[in-house]
Each structure stands twice: as C-alpha cells, then as structure tokens.
Amino acid sequence: MSAYDPSNVFAKILRGELPSQTVYEDEATLAIMDIMPRADGHVLVIPKAPCRNLLDAPAEALAAVALTSQKLARAVMRAFGADGVTVQQFNESAGGQVVFHLHVHVVPRFEGVAMRPHTGAMEKPEVLAENAERIRAALARL
Known part of the structure; x- marks a missing residue:
C-alpha cells in the first residue's frame, strides 16, 4: 500500500484550496456533495485526519466517519423522501478507490430506480447547492 498523498483532492478541500459544497462539519469529519453524483443528494463523508483509506485510518477517525455517515444517511433519506440509502467505501485501486x-x-435510493452510471460528468453547481440546502435543512430537523 502506498503512503498518504497530501495533494489529493479531499486534502485540498480540507485545507480550503479547492471549493466544495459543505453539508456538515464537526471537529473530526466533513460531509460534502459529490460533484459527480450517482443520485440527487449523493454526499461524501471524509475524515479530517490524513488517512489513505480504511486500511490505515486511526480508530478515532474511522469511528467519527461511521457516526457522521449514519447521520448523513438519515438526513439524505429525509431530505429526498428516499426509500433507502446505499453506503459505499472503496479501498485501493483494485477495490475501486479513485481518490x-x-x-x-x-x-439516497428509491425502489426500482438504479443509481446513475459514473460517467465523470459534473453536476451543475446550482443543483448541488440546492441539494446541499435540502440536506442541511433535514439535518436541522434530526
């Protein structure tokens, strides 16, 4: 396994070098809109600690990511009236990890509706902003 590379896109977002549509933040985690969403309301939960993936993450970072992921799963289901939620995490290239x-x-998922394919097409910023606001409003009601 390679070492952590601090020039990755999420490290740059955490340092404020790249913009993101923040949905939630606490002392250990950040949740942002995925700019290439597989469904409306697709969010990413990242630890603030520099870790490459689940394989090298400190226990505290992993626990914080799990708790924030649960919180965001509840919020996206509420915000979009979803029937369920898919939670995914990939490790190393062979496991599907890209960043x-x-x-x-x-x-967020709906009965009978497949996730959109990962085409690499970016969502319009105004759509991401609107979806982020819906999720923030749902978080406020949890």
Whole structure:
C-alpha cells in the first residue's frame, strides 16, 4: 500500500484550496456533495485526519466517519423522501478507490430506480447547492 498523498483532492478541500459544497462539519469529519453524483443528494463523508483509506485510518477517525455517515444517511433519506440509502467505501485501486483519502459515499435510493452510471460528468453547481440546502435543512430537523 502506498503512503498518504497530501495533494489529493479531499486534502485540498480540507485545507480550503479547492471549493466544495459543505453539508456538515464537526471537529473530526466533513460531509460534502459529490460533484459527480450517482443520485440527487449523493454526499461524501471524509475524515479530517490524513488517512489513505480504511486500511490505515486511526480508530478515532474511522469511528467519527461511521457516526457522521449514519447521520448523513438519515438526513439524505429525509431530505429526498428516499426509500433507502446505499453506503459505499472503496479501498485501493483494485477495490475501486479513485481518490486516496478515506471517504464514504452516502446515496439516497428509491425502489426500482438504479443509481446513475459514473460517467465523470459534473453536476451543475446550482443543483448541488440546492441539494446541499435540502440536506442541511433535514439535518436541522434530526
């Protein structure tokens, strides 16, 4: 396994070097809108601690990500009236990981509706902002 690379996109977002649509933040985690969402309301939960993935994450970072992922799963289901939620986490290239900073995908799901394919197409910023606001409002009601 390679070492953590502090030039990855999530590290840059955490340092404020790249913009993101923040949905939730606490002392240990950040939740942002995925800019290439597989469904409306697709968010990413990342630890603030520098860890490549689940395999090298400190226990405290992993626990914080799990708790924030649960909180966001509840919020996206409420915000979008979803029937369920898909929570995904990938490790190393062979496991499907593309960005090498631990992150969890939280995707609201509906009966009979497949996730959109990962095409690499970016969502319009105004759509991401509107979806983020819906999730923040749902978080406030939890």
